[in-house]
Amino acid sequence: MNRNSLEARLITSLTDAYARTSAVALHSMRWANWTLLDAVEPPQDLIDDDETLFKPFKQLTDSIYLTTLALLETVNLPTLIDQFKHIFGPTLDAQPTRTVFDVDTETGEYYSPFLTDLSRFLASIGISTDAKAYYAQAGVKYLENILNNTAMIIHNSGNAVSSEAQVYNSVKQVIEAVFPDTAKPRSNFIKLAQEYKPDILIPSIATAVEYKYATTPEKLKATIGQIAEDVLGYTGDDDYRLFYAVFYVTDDLIGKERFNAIWKEKNFPQNWRAFYIVGR
Incomplete structure (x- = not known):
């Protein structure tokens, strides 16, 4: 499995784990309170919640541990692997603190020290655990x-194109299928002399696309x-x-090389990218 796949799995698992934390922490507190009572059998709802809350959370954190280790091995960071094992345990079952919870003194909310520490560890090596930021980045790759496949999209459509509008309208149908918010976007690119309207706006990944035909x-x-x-x-x-x-x-x-040279000499800002697409 490559780095992108591992990062996607890790982000999904972390997002899921964060969402489950509060319920699992409350369940753990109920177990702790029950152990203080002089009772023989635990209530059935505690036993049931072990199956529906605690066990899935433990499996999730186990998966996060293993996925993070696999990711570090994929990017070939042996020193960080040693640090990871020192902080989070040398083996999967060596440090059971993944199911230990604490309370934020400011908010009064439960949190998982394991998830918090892991997020900080990953951030320190440039791996974002922010799901929104990650999926935005992944969205840009899809776009x-x-x-890059503009020519193939137009060819497969069977339509002959002879204008910029015909080009971007063919591609826009594909983009709208992947990014539904492309359908009716709004922008504020308004200057004194005119209003600038990019051909395609994709709010979910904060991106605008301009097509040119020559x-x-x-x-x-x-x-x-x-x-x-x-x-x-x-x-x-x-x-x-x-x-x-x-x-x-x-x-x-x-030619692409000449195109890139012309583009470069215009000194476009870093947030502008160009594609030179030759029709089929």
């Missing part, structure tokens, strides 16, 4: 895969310059922080 080298170079002039117009809306310019050409007009 880039779609943009049939000659001269038109292609002109559209790159046009985007460079428009960059300052795409400011003032904090909902969008990443911008893509996709240049679709009917033939390989100048």
Whole structure:
């Protein structure tokens, strides 16, 4: 399993574990209170909650331990593996504190020291455990895969294209299937002279896409310059922080290497990315 798959599994498991923490902690407190009583048999609801609350949580934290270890091995960090085992136990069952809970003195809420310490450990080596941030990052990867396959999408649609609108409308159908919030987006890219409207807006990953269509080298170079002039117009809306310019050409007009050189010399901001797509 590769790093991306392990990170996805880890984020999903951590999110699930955090959501279960409060209920499992309360169940553990009920068990602790029952042990103080002079009773022979525990109540049936405690036994039932062991099956529905405690055991699934333990299995989840076991999975988190093993997945984190596998992730560290995948990225080849032997020193951090030693530190991980020192902090969280050398083997799966060597440190049972994964099912121990504490109370936040400020909020009065229960939390898992294991989950908190693990999140800090992962953050220290550049692995985010923020589910929203991770899935946004994963979403960008999905989008880039779609943009890279613009030519194939248009070819498979069976439609001949001869304008920018025809190009981005073909691709937009695919993007809307992956990112439903693309359907009716809103933006505030409004300047004194005009309102800037990117072809595709995807609020869930804070991304805007602009398509350009060219049939000659001269038109292609002109559209790159046009985007460079428009960059300052795409400011003032904090909902969008990443911008893509996709240049679709009917033939390989100048070659990808030349295109990249022209793009580079325009000194676009770091949050602008370009794709040079040759039609089929």
